[in-house]
Amino acid sequence: MPPITNRKLVEVCYSPGQYHLYQEDFDIVVVIDVLRATSAITTALHCGVESIIPVSSVDEALEYKKKGFIVGAERDGRVVEGFDFGNSPYAYMDPTMQGKTVVLTTTNGTKAIQIASERKTVVIGCLNNLDILCSWLAEQHKNTLILASGWKDKVNLEDTICGGAIADILIESRKFQCVEDSTVAAKFMYRSARQHLWSFLRASSHRRRLIKLNIQRDVKYCLTANTVPCIPILENGALVKLQYEPKEWLTAESLAH
């Protein structure tokens, strides 16, 4: 397929470790960590948290804690010792967090946000904010890279499927195209999965990891599309809620809830 004039690129990169291979000039990077960092961040800002400062290391998070910040820290699916919460979306619905700044470090998600932050525009994606995010991306109409957080630099199913959903919706709008096989494969994964997301992801290694941690409720929450009409955007090192109402909604043809 030769490039079609006026279509912008949308591509899916499977993990931060492959980010350097996607060197084309993308204007917008969408960071995804469905289980659970970006679902939690989106939920937090929707529920009234003022801003979230993503940090890469637990040490950095500890420094903020000493200064009196509310700080969440997760590694390998668990709350890090010495912190009150990790990346469960439910933790961020707490009304006492409203209007506050929260600092967060997670195994994969905050690392992906950090490496993407050199780009002009970094926004946060998850299944929870799928349609509003796609509507906004289509309105922007710029070259868009979807950066999946993966699992320790390997691909994971849930982020690939979410990335494939965004790419599929944007390409179906005929305003975007893709040229990378990673994107084509992610689209196929999404199309295979969308009618039965929950059972499809039974096979996911990360879901198995989370089941061991007894957080089925979180997993169900994170795998439910379009429950949180909020787009987090990175501004001066902190994620805040983008003020946005879609002029025209872009939605997937069909998607299991």
Next chain:
Amino acid sequence: MPPITNRKLVEVCYSPGQYHLYQEDFDIVVVIDVLRATSAITTALHCGVESIIPVSSVDEALEYKKKGFIVGAERDGRVVEGFDFGNSPYAYMDPTMQGKTVVLTTTNGTKAIQIASERKTVVIGCLNNLDILCSWLAEQHKNTLILASGWKDKVNLEDTICGGAIADILIESRKFQCVEDSTVAAKFMYRSARQHLWSFLRASSHRRRLIKLNIQRDVKYCLTANTVPCIPILENGALVKLQYEPKEWLTAESLAH
């Protein structure tokens, strides 16, 4: 799924650039470059070429040429200037090559063979030798890593699907299991594609690249399963034909030809 005793691991790694992430102790590495290096290598040894020395760089290939070796060199889908052939399987059916040693360098495939060569056993896979290879791997019953050559360290569709086919057949035999999402995703890709491989791969970036080079006949050849009952194995730095007759054939449930 908890690990099942006696089952060996089979995993798919999407590109040489991710090989370091698959650190578990694999006994066998299967290198795949469907379009076209491993299809050509398998064809060559089946058609009577004595052995193939894979080298990484064009300079190294030139050194061999000066010494009088038959040398193939491909970069970006084209025969490198100064060489007589690249990685078209048809080039290796030439009867004058029978009993000879051939030196080969390609964009992705020979690099993957090089990085895998530290392992005890390296064999060559493609769609052309799918069933005989799976039969042999099942008989060995060892932890097996399928290393896709990809395209310049990115994932590609045809290698992922071929890797997914091998993993699927081995797991269906109930002698193997996988724990990585990369393998689960490759299996799904294969199952989506197997009834209509040719049209599925229409979307592949590499196939588009090859179509531009007018080598449709090669592509059709490489995408046809089970035409070449030959397993190339790396021995002392050279690929030779493994002497093997399956005791019991393992085959895919169904596969488009």
